[in-house]
Amino acid sequence: MALSKRKRAEYFRYSQYALLVVIVVVIAFLADWEQIRTAFFNFKTMGEMFPNVITVALKNTLIYTALGFAFGLALGLVLALMKLSSIAPYRWIATVYIEFFRGVPALLVFIGLAFGVPLAFQIQFDIYSTVMLALGIVGAAYMAETIRAGIQAVPKGQVEAARSLGMSQGRAMITIVIPQAFRIILPPLTNELILLTKDSSLIYIIGLARDQYELTKFGRETLSRSPSLTPILVVGLCYLIITLPLGYLSRYLERRSGGKKVSVL
């Protein structure tokens, strides 16, 4: 039987759909629906989690993330400028910093800051400082490269025009280059914010008071007193409440900037 090329492609497509349907049906039959219902949809537990999961945990996750992001952005900008500096040691320091903190797990940075630094320097951070520093230090390593790429994506003529009008190097950077760079890198920075939102969960390894719980800690705590896995589902959904809009925002900003891509490495 001789099927034309186009016919073959058409049947192939149908067979793919059929395969997907089969997989879904098999999974649906294999799953223990009663077990799933009791494990993840315990409405009593859900009820007990409200309103604290929103008023305490979600709120704290937002605060921790915002603090970390703000500090990370500032530090990332400094590192990006160091990386572009004409002074070689600045470039070395920035490179070592970025490579190091991009290369180690964020969890280790949290442990180091929460337990190592107080031990070594006899200082005690409060919870907000710890989370701000830890998230910021990790986030800065990623953001620095993004910001550097953004600064380099601003056409050279912009600096020349600024300098020809009598602006100093620094003035041109602040007034002309950096504002344009941030427009270019808004989409990747939004992605970084999503990553930091999730990384804020690592604070769980520090002892937290009840009103300092963020989503993951709150979920784990509820889990230990709960007959089901429902808290995990609830906090998972809470993370999505934060991250899905950010994801849409990122894609929207990317479309608006004409899909101009910035190479980060």
Added chain:
Amino acid sequence: MSDISVEITGLKKSFGSLDVLKGIDVTVNRGDVVCIIGPSGSGKSTLLRCVNLLEEPNDGKIVVNGVELTNPDVDIDLARTKIGMVFQSFNLFAHLNVLANLTVAQRKVLKRSEKEAQEIALRNLDRVGLKEKANSMPAQLSGGQQQRVAIARALSMDPDVMLFDEPTSALDPELVGDVLGVMRQLADEGMTMLVVTHEMQFAREVADKVIFMDGGYIVEEGPAAEVIGDPQEARTQEFLARVLDPTHHGPSDPA
């Protein structure tokens, strides 16, 4: 003040092993328009960019309005406020609207008040015929309009001398006239201008002096009628023949 606006002596500039300027002497009198012509790669843009030290010369002396820019102790940022520059690619600040493009340096560098800066900006926009575009973004303007805004931006600093680096080379042919018209008007008002251009008609009509450059040297200079109308040097003759009558020549030989 002396009658000399720009004085360049023994200027040399190289990029790596490539010698672009091999000893240039130029004098521009106050109120004069000097046009620099020549084939691409002849060093004319580099020469212009040396005048406000966007390119750092390797050797030689540049004096603009009595200030020796090549002296390392000179405040180059201050000196540049008196030297306006217009680029081939306009280089308007893409994130600022037209008015802000004209006021940002007045405010941040000259420390003028918002009100004064805006008044000066609007006056200069009016000069280039674009007052109604004050609130437009650069991307909304045609190339010719962008270049006129760029001229107004430079004028807003009250420069003593204006540098034009091929100001019409990136424009569609029908927009060239608007920009040249503004430049002609500036010349008539007595602005000292140093213009790198391929517009021979403009050079012939407006320039007090024309400089022909080739291979990093000044080959010929003098009144427009002489350099363009009756060139003496073989290289000038050949270049002008190509530019003025491009269809009657074969492709240039590979050398």
